Amino acid sequence: MQNVVITGATGSVGTKVVELIGQRTKDYKIIGIAGFKNAKKLEQMAKKHKIKNIWHSDCTESKLINMVEDPAAHLIVIANSGNISLKIYKKSVKLGKKVAIASKEAIIQGGGEVMNLAKKTGAQIIPLDSEMVALTQLLQNNKNEINKIYLTCSGGPFLKQNAKFIAEVTPRTALKHPTWKMGKKISIESALWINKGYEIIEAHILFGIPLEKIEVIIHPQSYVHSIVEFKDGTSVAQLSINDMKIAINYALSSLSFDEKLSSRRLQMPSLSLINKKLEFFSPNNKTLITGINLVLKAFKNGKITDFINLSDNLIDRFLNKEIKFLDIYGALNKLVK
Ligand SMILES: NC(=O)c1ccc[n+]([C@@H]2O[C@H](COP(=O)([O-])OP(=O)(O)OC[C@H]3O[C@@H](n4cnc5c(N)ncnc54)[C@H](OP(=O)(O)O)[C@@H]3O)[C@@H](O)[C@H]2O)c1
Numbered sequence: 001m002q003n004v005v006i007t008g009a010t011g012s013v014g015t016k017v018v019e020l021i022g023q024r025t026k027d028y029k030i031i032g033i034a035g036f037k038n039a040k041k042l043e044q045m046a047k048k049h050k051i052k053n054i055w056h057s058d059c060t061e062s063k064l065i066n067m068v069e070d071p072a073a074h075l076i077v078i079a080n081s082g083n084i085s086l087k088i089y090k091k092s093v094k095l096g097k098k099v100a101i102a103s104k105e106a107i108i109q110g111g112g113e114v115m116n117l118a119k120k121t122g123a124q125i126i127p128l129d130s131e132m133v134a135l136t137q138l139l140q141n142n143k144n145e146i147n148k149i150y151l152t153c154s155g156g157p158f159l160k161q162n163a164k165f166i167a168e169v170t171p172r173t174a175l176k177h178p179t180w181k182m183g184k185k186i187s188i189e190s191a192l193w194i195n196k197g198y199e200i201i202e203a204h205i206l207f208g209i210p211l212e213k214i215e216v217i218i219h220p221q222s223y224v225h226s227i228v229e230f231k232d233g234t235s236v237a238q239l240s241i242n243d244m245k246i247a248i249n250y251a252l253s254s255l256s257f258d259e260k261l262s263s264r265r266l267q268m269p270s271l272s273l274i275n276k277k278l279e280f281f282s283p284n285n286k287t288l289i290t291g292i293n294l295v296l297k298a299f300k301n302g303k304i305t306d307f308i309n310l311s312d313n314l315i316d317r318f319l320n321k322e323i324k325f326l327d328i329y330g331a332l333n334k335l336v337k
Helices: 012-022 039-048 061-069 084-094 104-121 130-139 163-167 184-191 194-207 244-254 259-263 289-300 304-319 325-336
Strands: 002-007 028-034 053-055 075-078 098-101 124-127 146-153 214-218 224-230 235-239
Touching: 002 012, 002 061, 002 084, 012 028, 012 244, 028 039, 028 061, 039 053, 053 061, 061 084, 075 084, 084 098, 084 104, 098 244, 104 124, 104 194, 104 304, 124 130, 124 194, 124 244, 130 146, 130 194, 130 224, 130 235, 130 244, 146 194, 163 325, 184 194, 184 304, 194 214, 194 289, 289 304, 289 325, 304 325
Parallel strands: 002 028, 002 075, 028 053, 075 098, 098 124, 146 214
Antiparallel strands: 146 224, 224 235
């Protein structure tokens, strides 16, 4: 039995984690959940899954840290927004816990330092993100030399639009992601292609792949989640339907608890390729490519933490209709210069 603490339990990813883990009562016991503002949903979850420890925005930060520090907690699932995710991530790794992490901001800010700490403490880190889970699976037991990593990108809601159109988009249209249903912040980051920039950095940190070997490829259907190309001319790709549950199920079962646990993966719907159109092309939207370039520039200039904080703030202001969509690039550009 694995005892689990889940942060961001009321969010898009967290809700799916609670749902999946809640179906596996023989293997997992949820001993703590954290939300933020949605206390009602948190209480409903706690009642349904008989969870004693809950944390929300009215509680002290130390209460959440205590939940993570509890020696009875084996697996910490980090799926919350907000800066506290970095503290939780560092603390969990320091204590040698098993860590399943969706919060890419924490992976990026923690960087190689946290990965090195994990080697010392024996903490296992598994990403909860479809592209990163794909890479985890594709690179497992790999002895072949990597030539390139292709991170697939749907292109978001404005893939085929020009700058004039994109300049006038509203929060409502920007939130309408064509292939994934996600929280508000990551939906806007995806529309801006900032999310894909973050994923390049994530792949670099998690798998130690040099930045120049990681490329983005547009794949509007979101069935292929990543491709690894080897020096010998062969490539492998990971495909599934576009539902985060697939990535979460794979990631959780990959943590080496014991053989039985990994073999008890949940049955998930499979992807039938019959009559499916699969397209791939280079990221040729001249406006949106700015999102990827800005993230890379911020990372290379040592400004990624400031970038994440400013970007979060600008996205909030865009959602509140205080600024326009492309003002986000304008302000971030000033920061990374
Ligand atoms: N959605 C996806 O498919 C997906 C895929 C890959 C990676 N991710 C990453 O996973 C993380 C969560 O994404 P999401 O889409 O699930 O977001 P979301 O639906 O907006 O959920 C965010 C969660 O974090 C909590 N939260 C908000 N502000 C907080 C704060 N200041 N301190 C602590 N908790 C806070 C929220 O609580 P309340 O709702 O109770 O306020 C909610 O539980 C992000 O880092 C995102 O980049 C998401």
